[in-house]
Amino acid sequence: MIDHLFSRVLRLRPRAVVTTLVVAVVVGLGGCASPPEVEPVNLFASAEEQMKMRNMQTRTFDVSDRTTAIRGVIQGLQDLGFIIERANEPLGIVTGARFAEPNYYDVVGVTVTVRSAAEGRMTIRVNALFNNEPITDPEVYRDFFATLERSFFIGRS
Amino acid sequence: MRRSGGPKPHCAFLLAVLLLLGACASGPRTTSKEFFQLTPESAANKSMQTRRFEMSDGDELLSASAAALQDLGFQVTESNRALGFLRAAKERSARERGQEWSQGLTAFFTTLLTVLCAAGGSTSSAIYVPPVDLHQQINASLIAHPLESGEEGARFEVRVMFYRLVWKGEGQSGDIYIPPGEQKMEMIRDAEIYQRFFARLNKSVFLEGERI
Numbered sequence: 001m002i003d004h005l006f007s008r009v010l011r012l013r014p015r016a017v018v019t020t021l022v023v024a025v026v027v028g029l030g031g032c033a034s035p036p037e038v039e040p041v042n043l044f045a046s047a048e049e050q051m052k053m054r055n056m057q058t059r060t061f062d063v064s065d066r067t068t069a070i071r072g073v074i075q076g077l078q079d080l081g082f083i084i085e086r087a088n089e090p091l092g093i094v095t096g097a098r099f100a101e102p103n104y105y106d107v108v109g110v111t112v113t114v115r116s117a118a119e120g121r122m123t124i125r126v127n128a129l130f131n132n133e134p135i136t137d138p139e140v141y142r143d144f145f146a147t148l149e150r151s152f153f154i155g156r157s
Numbered sequence: 158m159r160r161s162g163g164p165k166p167h168c169a170f171l172l173a174v175l176l177l178l179g180a181c182a183s184g185p186r187t188t189s190k191e192f193f194q195l196t197p198e199s200a201a202n203k204s205m206q207t208r209r210f211e212m213s214d215g216d217e218l219l220s221a222s223a224a225a226l227q228d229l230g231f232q233v234t235e236s237n238r239a240l241g242f243l244r245a246a247k248e249r250s251a252r253e254r255g256q257e258w259s260q261g262l263t264a265f266f267t268t269l270l271t272v273l274c275a276a277g278g279s280t281s282s283a284i285y286v287p288p289v290d291l292h293q294q295i296n297a298s299l300i301a302h303p304l305e306s307g308e309e310g311a312r313f314e315v316r317v318m319f320y321r322l323v324w325k326g327e328g329q330s331g332d333i334y335i336p337p338g339e340q341k342m343e344m345i346r347d348a349e350i351y352q353r354f355f356a357r358l359n360k361s362v363f364l365e366g367e368r369i
Binding site: 067070071080081087088128130 | 296
């Protein structure tokens with residue numbers, strides 16, 4: 001069987017082999033669609049855009065004190081499968097990350113800041129990155145705050 | 158003029174498959190919409206990663222947790238007393254015999270294919286030596302969270318998450334050398350590892366409580 005295959009391959013002429021390679025390369029390249037063209041990113045977005053992002057990323061919750069709010073944020077992130085990487089209580093900053101499972105090469109990162117807005121009210125802002133690019137989908141932030149709301153509710157009850 | 162018959166499409170197909178496999182090795186991707194949504198597995202993961210402890214004070218629980226991690230060979234890399242937070246890491250070899258066997262077999266068969274194609278006049282190389290896992294860093298992220306406090310002490314919830322980063326060794330694809338250092342990340346979801354950690358923590362909480 002192997003002898004037969006070997007003799008058939010030996011019968012190949014150079015031009016046939018070149019054609020073979022060209023076909024293989026074309027098929028190989030066609031298999032992987034090239035990534036979409038990325039527009040040059042405006043590093044200093046206009047004030048209006050920044051406002052839009054900030055509104056999307058910020059929400060105020062009725063929580064008695066800041067430590068409770070930070071603990072709620074940590075629990076919410078853990079429930080979503082995030083690994084807590086850093087937590088600073090005096091500054092109210094929590095950073096976390098998770099792998100975009102089942103693909104282990106993509107990473108989602110979050111930074112959450114907790115500030116007290118008024119007596120018994122905390123302002124929480126979250127920035128989410130996907131492979132170091134900011135996530136601009138408002139739905140993603142809505143999902144995060146929904147989980148956070150749940151986490152505060154469980155903490156209270 | 159003699160026409161070349163059957164072998165041509167065979168060779169083209171094999172090479173195309175190899176190229177396709179080599180070039181597009183990425184699996185299914187999670188869309189950004191799913192990043193902040195709870196999944197059916199979320200609750201199961203939580204119960205595997207969480208245990209409750211009764212302790213007179215949170216600092217003791219945190220120091221017992223650090224001791225349990227040390228028992229398992231971890232180095233504490235970050236800590237925050239106010240939030241009951243600990244992060245720890247340990248480095249280990251990630252070499253597996255199974256992976257090395259499959260690397261050897263792939264290298265052997267792709268070399269054989271290259272030799273066969275070369276005999277037909279081809280100059281390109283289809284040799285593929287896939288990089289194998291070489292080194293890993295196992296990490297732990299732990300939070301001790303107070304639930305309620307009574308007269309005889311408080312109840313705490315400890316949640317720990319283990320994950321690992323794996324670095325691959327060198328490889329080769331055709332004439333291109335694949336340098337070592339490609340990184341892979343993985344959550345550890347083996348229930349036995351969590352059980353082993355909590356067994357240690359239980360012991361260490363007892364020792365801390367009894368001051369032994």
